[in-house]
Amino acid sequence: MVPGTVSRRILVCSLSAILLLTCFSSCGAPSTKQANFNGQNPSSPPEALSSTSDPQAVRVAGRVEGQQRANFALLRTPPEGLPTAVQRALGNPVFGSNWNLAQRIPTIASGAYWLLPGNGYMCVVSERSLGSNTINTTCARASQARQRGIAAVTVTREVPGSQSKAARLIVGLAPDGARQVVVHTRGIAETVRVHHEVFVLNDVIAAPPDFLTPR
């Protein structure tokens, strides 16, 4: 073998190794944390919430966790998966959510909603309507979702002098056995019926709920 060829190969291999090492150190962390823009600190949630400090660092769930499956009938049916366009909009999975395990939430409410099982977490993805410029995701610890249910909330505030009126749409999933969900907002409790685990509330309160109580 020609010595020049060998040294070129060594050079290429070395470069590849350096790039691989750089890649593993950066690709494993999908977000590049930067300095706090507004000079406030701390920039990360405290230690008690450290598992949520980087939602993209959670390992993607290979299958639906047993307790999630046991508490939500929707997760015991074959998954539809998230549409490709929605996946593209979301970018990277958070909280270990597996897009192939997504379940479309059956509802007549405007928009499209999916329950997304994750790794110790559950998320609801909402696409309000065709042509809407946002897709929202709400994620809660699976233990909280099993106790409280989980929902997507959009709030529209009234703008004085315009056509925009206050409105709120909540589309959520209650755990197995719940017949109603009480939506608590700033001292107001509204009771919503649950149909096949799904509940929908359309009202004029311009604030998200403080918490939900399935019963």
Added chain:
Amino acid sequence: MGILAVLTIALLCSAGLASASSYCGGQKLANLKSCRGIARTQTEVRGMGNLHSVCVGAGSIAGGCSTGPGQWVSTHLITGPYFAEPWIEDNADGETTVWGESLCCA
């Protein structure tokens, strides 16, 4: 062949990266107040309140809201990068500590 591999690796490494910057990190919000970060370009904003539910958004775009404490809510701006102040808003009378994060551009 080796150079091709190097280029492929470099491309793969750069493709999935989104830069994240925090805003309003650790701010205590009380009495339904909101907090705004310095304007920046973003394709996603997300946030969490440790004691109350929160809503997030950017500029005039109102995003999603959480339904309880400790939940993360993300809003993806599907029309593309948007230059505005990201914001996070407390929902209740009492105090809550919030964390916001703005992401751009995967």
